[in-house]
Amino acid sequence: MTKGRIVKALSGFYYVQSEDGKIYACKGRGLFRNKQISPLVGDFVRFDKTNNEEGYIKEIAERKNELVRPPIVNVSKALIVSSITEPKFSAQLLDRFLVIVESKGIKPMIALTKKDLASEAELDLVAQYKAQYERIGYELVYFSLTETEVNERLLDFLKDDVTVIMGQSGVGKSTILNKINPQFNIETGEISQSLGRGRHTTRHVELHQVNGGLVADTPGFSSIDFDHIEADSLGNYFIDIKKQASYCKFRSCQHVKEPKCAVKAALASGDINEERYNHYLLFLQEILSRKPRY
């Protein structure tokens, strides 16, 4: 059997890239239907070649993580795109995306777009946020179409593994995708999705080679609700809160009104940013007030 990874699913075929880079159009052969598992883009598989171009998938390796919209598995990285203006930078939205990627074990990088359209005041504000998130431990880069070269740190980030690009509608996700790989040729309007429970794209998902890594040509996380997150684990997905939480007196501390809470102490001393903490409280409320699932 040959090892490979599914890079595209279309019309009943799974396009598997073998380790030597060749792509085989494979069928799944009933095998997985019994196990109620269907192959997805990003899956590591073993397949039998039937000839130089085709084969049958025999095994699917265990998945590291799974996204639902779009359906991609084993995603290692996410490029979170936030515009400085049009639409204005939103730290709350950025924290939403960060919580979701952290909850899936995905490493983020943040791209700040539309620098050339922003006012001095907007640039100053975003520079402060950039420094703040860098202190927490995140990597942020400015991205502007008017600059001729794609930012090297951004390309370096895409170098290995699978990356999805995510962000609010209109921030320039498709512009970045087209810039890093003109072959994507994505029309700017085509992939714009309304935030939250918007319409879901029915386009197929495909992973493209970019600088040695694979990038999904469909923006990730078209919905950013916290349905899969429990109140007790939310703190783990704020990396600055997580760092302090081990010093809280109670292991089940939710960092709201509990005594001897190390997170509240860090907030008082300025080690945890107040706005970040307020977003934590807001998301915690959202999770606590959601309808129970049966």
Ligand code: ZN
């Ligand atoms: Zn606490």
